Amino acid sequence: MPVELGSFETIIGMDWLVKYQAVIVCAKKIIRIPWGNKTLIIRGDGSDQGNETRLNIISCTKMQKYMLKGCHVFLAHVTTKETEDKSEKKRLEDVLIVRDFPKVFPVDLSSLPPTRQVEFQIDLIPGVAPIAWAPY
Template identity: 55%
Template sequence: MPIELGSFDIIIGMDCLAKYNVVIVCDKKIVCIPFGNEILTVRGWDVFLAHVTTKKAEDKSKEKQLEDVLIVRDFLKVFPEDLPGILPTQQVEFQIDLVLGATPIARAPYLLAPSEMKELSDQLQEVSDKGFIRPSSSPWGAPVFFVKKKDGSFQICIDYRELNKLTMKNRYLLPRIDDLFDQLQGSSVYSKIDMRSSYHQLGVRE
């Protein structure tokens, strides 16, 4: 396999090291090379990188896109970049079951920076225009905060911990990972659900 020397004058291979009984002492960062009746000692440099090579950046535009899949291309309306609005009423309606005797809890809002307040206003206006939310006079209240995503944008998170304390827990046994591996063994095609803003796609009974 050809190797670029870069800024190095020579690269000594394992066959050469073995032939001349070279001893490498890692903890002292030295290489001992027998030379006649003497030992030639070469001391390494205390550096983190000995050599850096450039790598050609990959062209992301040439990677396979969602539109390249034949069935997706035929039904592009089913795979929109963003949800156009609230979805039609589904056959299954979810509801939050509370423990007996639960009373409404309203938490005070968290302190937000002026930039976060503007971001909150913009995002609320956006989902309001799409019909995902509407003004509420509910006795329940939960504070919001932001989490920064990988792309630098901010994701609204709602602190429902107090509500969770009053909900009836639906105990559902999750499958064991090793059992899943046994079931998936030998498969060559896998699928996953990648739902955009999934919490806007599940209707909840009022």
């Protein structure tokens, strides 16, 4: 009883494979699982000639109901996520405030900031505890 899934790349836990006596045939991209007097074959070799099987998504509640009824359940949802390069979309030069103050946002940060005319510091009195006020 072949089950065609298009292509897949997945990791199935060793405990699950042992429990169901599954056999992975890497060269053929299939998984064989004994099921009663038949063998369930999950294919990932593209032998469906481009007619990919579409898996319907069901809710967790519905899945739990099937499991409580004693149904044998095999559930897999394998997706790919495309990573997009956000560095091309957002650039520092596109921010208005950055363009207004080029000396504050230099392109090259090869050294420490230049010495300023006024050095800012807060002089603390030794032994004085900080003020414990709520910020609101």
